[in-house]
Amino acid sequence: MTFRRRLYLTLEPTEKGGIPERIFEILLIVIIVLNIVAIVLESIRSLEQEYIELFDNFEKFSVAFFTLEYVCRIYSIVENPKYQNPFYGRMRYASTTMALVDLLAFLPFYLTFLPLDLRFIRIFRLMALFRMFKITRYMQAMIIFKSVIRERREQLILSFIFIIFILIIISFFMYLAERDAQPDKFGSIPEAMWWGMATLTTVGYGDAVPVTTLGKVLGGLFAISGVAFLALPAGILSSGFFELLHNPEAKKHTCPHCGKDFHE
């Protein structure tokens, strides 16, 4: 087995990977998780100032690691029959979503030599988190999630439009009911929508609350109705999961032994 082939098999995890593949997979997850932790901790000013060197060194190490990994992937990908052409195959691979995510995880670092706001660019390092979903074990669950969402796309979008529609309507009425009593919180429809959002999602921060009797009556009715609408996306996703996971036979409608359709 050539070095390139061995490299390819190590980088592309499969169900029946051996020990070196498992070690690389775990190493990659550890570095990705540490990157996320670093981004979160760096935002704490006191920690950032004390451990500035540690954070800097870890970032340099991570970028070097991700760069090397990316180069190795581009180099070895031609072992994959789908991308076997040395130039066009590599180009096609480099333009897949996953390869672009890989690239964005380290490329912004090299842009910091340019006069740009470093902090905003750092968000791209969060891209690394997406890579975790490539982990073999969770591939199947991911596929199920994607299928459910894709199959129910239309109904989910319609639910979302419904919610926005209801949000505007109820905010309009609360604006009419409360604008005189609380001009700072219900003084315009967008301001009333902050209350409406907190109520429909049942978050209920409590920073904007109706105080007039009319406002409370309307607010109460809207909140109770909101519960039913919240049940819509839950019902859609729930039935989506059910079909995909438990009724694969329901789609076939044919017996695999005798070939007859059940509804003949």
Add this chain to the structure above:
Amino acid sequence: MTFRRRLYLTLEPTEKGGIPERIFEILLIVIIVLNIVAIVLESIRSLEQEYIELFDNFEKFSVAFFTLEYVCRIYSIVENPKYQNPFYGRMRYASTTMALVDLLAFLPFYLTFLPLDLRFIRIFRLMALFRMFKITRYMQAMIIFKSVIRERREQLILSFIFIIFILIIISFFMYLAERDAQPDKFGSIPEAMWWGMATLTTVGYGDAVPVTTLGKVLGGLFAISGVAFLALPAGILSSGFFELLHNPEAKKHTCPHCGKDFHE
């Protein structure tokens, strides 16, 4: 093809509509969405004062557009076999829900010459939002939604009555427990119902909260029980979706042995 027939086909979107139909559909959606945005933005006092002319001109344009569209629809509807009588057909079409919604989206504007509160009438322009549901693409999802709600109407109404019933009961007890400690927030059953509504829907604004030990014990028990009742409408809708989307066979009820229908 006559001009009237061409007009009719443009205004009534069908699955296999050509390019002019698509352009008109998109134009209509854009104008409707801009109307909603205008209503929302106009409520912000600073924006309203600065762009008063822009808002006024856009409203005049919208009303002109909706009026023209309505006249064209009434004129061309006789091409539809269901409404082919020149007078009675048009009357019947004009009295359908969708045509009335179309009418209410612009008619109130002409009433502003009368000494009425302009701002309240503006609510009718929100009617335009309903028109979005006529958009062909989402028709099927809408039909499913309607069917689920219609089929489960009785159970949803019963859930609603249950919730109102429980709301009154728990508010009565909280009123007894808290009226002495907090006469401003639990001084009457309707006031206690504001707390009850916020708790049963799990919104929990926090503006009215029991402070006595008895109130907290009762409030806690009510909140935990409320979670189970909230699951009722969710369960009803969820199972409704499931049946409609995945078990069309369950409705046929044919025996796979003898092929007869169960309900004969």
Add this chain to the structure above:
Amino acid sequence: MTFRRRLYLTLEPTEKGGIPERIFEILLIVIIVLNIVAIVLESIRSLEQEYIELFDNFEKFSVAFFTLEYVCRIYSIVENPKYQNPFYGRMRYASTTMALVDLLAFLPFYLTFLPLDLRFIRIFRLMALFRMFKITRYMQAMIIFKSVIRERREQLILSFIFIIFILIIISFFMYLAERDAQPDKFGSIPEAMWWGMATLTTVGYGDAVPVTTLGKVLGGLFAISGVAFLALPAGILSSGFFELLHNPEAKKHTCPHCGKDFHE
């Protein structure tokens, strides 16, 4: 048809009731709803004082109506083959849950001549609300609700025990984490349970919130886990509804035409 038989048919609503039965049913619902409204409005001090005579007269009228109705029911129930014995049949009917509810709706009024707290006794008038569930239209939905809850009783009780168990555990940890920082809100496990209840049910009043870092980390983990546990009763009820409503055949497993079991 005797007067007693006519009385019986009017009082016991059936699916195919005529116009007098419908009128009586509607009248009964109106009086019950007005009673609930009266109890709620009477709790508002200003209304109670102003309309004290109206409330008193309405209460007297209601009690007279309910008493008369109860007497008529007891008198005519012997028309029902189940209760045809003039004495024992009436006794057995009077001891059914529904007849006791009917009795409790007016009996406490006669007890007000005794030196007891009138206000507390008034709660029994809420019993009248239960009677609404006898309305024919909602009978079937009620039966479904009851069946779902009965069939899933064990799992619902177990969910409830789980929730109480988790509530005690998380409150214990929050008590350890926050008792020094907020002795007034997390100074004992029962006090911490008020926070725990508000968090697990996602009500989140915000009157008791962890302030220490440890408390916030624990509180966040508990809240996220709580979401999954909240899904338990919803899932149980949802699947219960589904089975009962859509899979009645799943229970029979036999074809009604050929009598064969599907699993033979």
Add this chain to the structure above:
Amino acid sequence: MTFRRRLYLTLEPTEKGGIPERIFEILLIVIIVLNIVAIVLESIRSLEQEYIELFDNFEKFSVAFFTLEYVCRIYSIVENPKYQNPFYGRMRYASTTMALVDLLAFLPFYLTFLPLDLRFIRIFRLMALFRMFKITRYMQAMIIFKSVIRERREQLILSFIFIIFILIIISFFMYLAERDAQPDKFGSIPEAMWWGMATLTTVGYGDAVPVTTLGKVLGGLFAISGVAFLALPAGILSSGFFELLHNPEAKKHTCPHCGKDFHE
């Protein structure tokens, strides 16, 4: 029947247990529940000081009871064919989860003679609560719960990772939007995560709320999207329950025409 055999049958509840077994089971439950109540009440300082002797005596009694019960179990377990070897059988039984839970419920008491913090050790007495799950009656519901969670483990873990992932992303954006306006509440990503957790779970304490327009717009969008993600674990568990409880046939996969199993 030997004394050891009688002891074994009393301690290990079975479906068809006689009266002594039932009495012992109820006694055990009462003592466990009283232990939980004692732990909760002891945390209330005023009660602890007043009834210090009662609490102490009850703890001594409980520990004595649990110790005796544990010794009896270890002594009599050899009657169980699975653990019949006098030494190795007892060792294997002592290392089962349930036996360790039993041990932890009283062992920490004996450690209080050592110079350790008594209060922290007391947490182990909560272990007693776990023992309640051994109660025979609820065994079947427990098995269903466990099966659903085990079968959906991967999807539930993926949901959890998704939620953590989304929590970090939205907290990052809220930190960027609000850190200048509210450095005490959104001054770092971990601090913003407290808001994010309260929003995604719809708890919404209201102690940290965005105040800038950008923060409110982002916060509103995040909250609405969060509702859909909350529906994921609910949908997973709901469909899990359904399959296990109502579709035992779906697992058999036999063709009604030829009777063969689909997975042969």
